[in-house]
Amino acid sequence: MELLIDLAIILAKVIGLTFMVVLPLVPLSVYFERRFSAIIQDRVGPNRVGIPLTLFGAKKDFHLFGLVQPMADGLKLFLKEDFTPNYVRKSFYWLAPALTVIPALVTVCVVPFGSPITVNGEEIKLVIADLDVGPLFVFAVSSLTVYGITLAGWASNSKYPFIGGVRSTAQMISYEIALGLSIIPLLLYYGELNLSKIVQFQADHGWLLLPLWGHAEGPPLAEKLLFLVPALIAFVIFTTSIFAETNRMPFDLPECETELVGGYHTEYSSMKFAMFFMGEYAAMVIGSALVVTLFLGGWSLGFGLDDSISALPFGGLIHMGVFMAKLIAFILFFILVRWTVPRFRYDQLMRLGWVIFFEAALINVFLAAFVIAAPDLGWISTIVGLVLLGIVTGGLIWVLKTSEPESSPNSGLLGQS
Amino acid sequence: MAVVKIKRPDLRTGEKLYLGALFKGFLVTLKHAIDSLRGKTRGAKAMGSSGLGATMQFPEQRWDDSMPDYYRGAPALVTDEQDRERCVSCQLCEFICPPKAIRIVPGEIPSDDPWAKVEKRPKEFEIDMIRCIYCGMCEEVCPEQAIYLRKDYLISGSSREEMVHDKKKLYEIGGKRVGLVNKWNELK
Numbered sequence: 001m002e003l004l005i006d007l008a009i010i011l012a013k014v015i016g017l018t019f020m021v022v023l024p025l026v027p028l029s030v031y032f033e034r035r036f037s038a039i040i041q042d043r044v045g046p047n048r049v050g051i052p053l054t055l056f057g058a059k060k061d062f063h064l065f066g067l068v069q070p071m072a073d074g075l076k077l078f079l080k081e082d083f084t085p086n087y088v089r090k091s092f093y094w095l096a097p098a099l100t101v102i103p104a105l106v107t108v109c110v111v112p113f114g115s116p117i118t119v120n121g122e123e124i125k126l127v128i129a130d131l132d133v134g135p136l137f138v139f140a141v142s143s144l145t146v147y148g149i150t151l152a153g154w155a156s157n158s159k160y161p162f163i164g165g166v167r168s169t170a171q172m173i174s175y176e177i178a179l180g181l182s183i184i185p186l187l188l189y190y191g192e193l194n195l196s197k198i199v200q201f202q203a204d205h206g207w208l209l210l211p212l213w214g215h216a217e218g219p220p221l222a223e224k225l226l227f228l229v230p231a232l233i234a235f236v237i238f239t240t241s242i243f244a245e246t247n248r249m250p251f252d253l254p255e256c257e258t259e260l261v262g263g264y265h266t267e268y269s270s271m272k273f274a275m276f277f278m279g280e281y282a283a284m285v286i287g288s289a290l291v292v293t294l295f296l297g298g299w300s301l302g303f304g305l306d307d308s309i310s311a312l313p314f315g316g317l318i319h320m321g322v323f324m325a326k327l328i329a330f331i332l333f334f335i336l337v338r339w340t341v342p343r344f345r346y347d348q349l350m351r352l353g354w355v356i357f358f359e360a361a362l363i364n365v366f367l368a369a370f371v372i373a374a375p376d377l378g379w380i381s382t383i384v385g386l387v388l389l390g391i392v393t394g395g396l397i398w399v400l401k402t403s404e405p406e407s408s409p410n411s412g413l414l415g416q417s
Numbered sequence: 418m419a420v421v422k423i424k425r426p427d428l429r430t431g432e433k434l435y436l437g438a439l440f441k442g443f444l445v446t447l448k449h450a451i452d453s454l455r456g457k458t459r460g461a462k463a464m465g466s467s468g469l470g471a472t473m474q475f476p477e478q479r480w481d482d483s484m485p486d487y488y489r490g491a492p493a494l495v496t497d498e499q500d501r502e503r504c505v506s507c508q509l510c511e512f513i514c515p516p517k518a519i520r521i522v523p524g525e526i527p528s529d530d531p532w533a534k535v536e537k538r539p540k541e542f543e544i545d546m547i548r549c550i551y552c553g554m555c556e557e558v559c560p561e562q563a564i565y566l567r568k569d570y571l572i573s574g575s576s577r578e579e580m581v582h583d584k585k586k587l588y589e590i591g592g593k594r595v596g597l598v599n600k601w602n603e604l605k
Contacts, residue, residue: 039453042453044469044474336446
């Protein structure tokens with residue numbers, strides 16, 4: 001009986017959180033993508049699709065601000081002909097779209113959506129699986145997405161998709177390192193790999209990037225403020241790497257229309273294309289969920305209000321609302337970046353990943369360690385350590401500068417004469 | 418002119434860091450977003466914006482008033498002030514039409530008609546609006562000033578047959594045009 005109840009709770013969590021919270025976020029973010037990019041570009045965007053009351057004799061349509069547009073898009077893709085070119089490698093061609101969606105949805109299970117709620121005297125955590133290796137699990141599973149993309153590129157048996165797939169692999173490998181290294185400072189600071197506990201820590205002691213409350217116990221304010229320096233560096237590196245991992249705009253080399261027609265999904269149509277689309281947006285949702293959880297306090301409302309909200313009968317749901325608001329705000333930031341930063345060139349992307357972010361993340365780990373260990377080390381050791389770190393950093397920058405190929409003032413056609 | 422060599426500007430360290438420029442870019446895009454949400458986009462008033470961005474929302478708002486005089490819309494046939502068909506079916510437009518959209522079947526005017534001296538008028542005159550490219554060559558070539566490009570731009574149909582404008586439809590669009598050449602009537 002106990003087991004049955006437990007199973008029912010798990011099933012309810014899976015259905016509730018994955019299929020009723022995250023999956024609807026995918027069409028919602030598509031809608032925001034279209035609407036917000038329209039607003040940025042001084043346009044209107046899709047604002048018509050709604051309930052066609054005029055068909056039933058009413059004076060005006062009920063347009064719902066076009067919120068139904070993604071559904072109409074989905075319906076259109078669903079009804080389109082599912083065309084399989086006859087030169088593709090069929091089994092992989094069919095497998096690839098599923099392989100991009102599933103990892104993105106699996107990673108949902110470690111994201112804490114809210115503080116625990118109490119039902120019938122039993123505490124239920126708003127996490128599907130409260131793993132003690134949260135971020136590691138996310139990295140491990142979400143990097144499987146690249147299999148889908150690479151397989152799609154290879155199985156399409158055509159040039160541009162293949163280049164897209166290869167690019168995606170290289171990009172994933174380069175940025176996975178920076179991604180993993182950049183959160184090590186946070187793990188040192190939290191002393192914890194469990195995402196729920198990380199959020200609880202931020203609720204109690206202030207968000208990582210906004211440590212303004214909860215100074216009674218835990219680390220003192222000075223240390224928190226000092227830790228802002230490595231935290232900000234980690235935030236920049238992590239966010240940028242997430243952009244690269246999700247193939248979003250400044251790094252959307254695997255699918256750039258202008259160079260590769262459509263990249264890895266050139267040969268796909270109908271629902272298979274829709275699955276790539278869904279996988280991409282699901283990855284974006286998960287990526288922003290991870291950033292919000294690690295850096296921006298997850299479901300915590302902040303300002304020391306979290307304990308009183310958790311004490312409410314369904315305070316967990318309020319926290320879930322807060323988390324959703326933060327998530328959507330960060331998705332909007334994703335879109336803003338898309339229309340601000342032009343696409344990187346491929347060699348620039350690789351240079352940024354291997355030469356700059358990798359080293360910066362590595363130095364950042366030591367910097368964070370010094371900030372955390374400073375009270376125990378005493379003055380002299382800390383200063384000596386920082387000087388050593390400064391020398392290493394300077395050396396790295398010097399190597400970077402000297403290894404740069406000497407570029408003539410006018411390279412290219414004009415520089416040859 | 419000789420080749421002018423342009424040196425790329427030397428960037429300062431701050432500029433090489435890229436983050437400042439990124440931040441400025443965010444401000445620019447955000448400014449556009451906020452302006453268009455407030456209905457204050459540059460040029461919104463001149464474009465007759467609907468309040469969001471600079472876009473005119475089509476079926477409700479039309480740009481007909483600001484359409485230029487030289488706008489080339491649907492080609493149409495016109496009658497003169499005595500309701501005579503101007504077209505004498507010389508077939509020059511059919512000949513010049515680049516996409517071959519025009520098809521004319523010439524017909525004779527019977528001798529008991531008051532306009533018998535004109536001798537010919539089209540029996541059938543069809544313009545296939547799927548083919549028409551709105552180039553205006555028919556208007557240019559017509560010696561009788563019988564065919565004109567009007568400002569109609571909403572030409573739609575649910576079948577290919579509907580998209581072929583026949584003589585009746587063409588005169589309906591064209592209407593009457595007065596005060597041009599009066600070659601055939603007594604007004605001179």
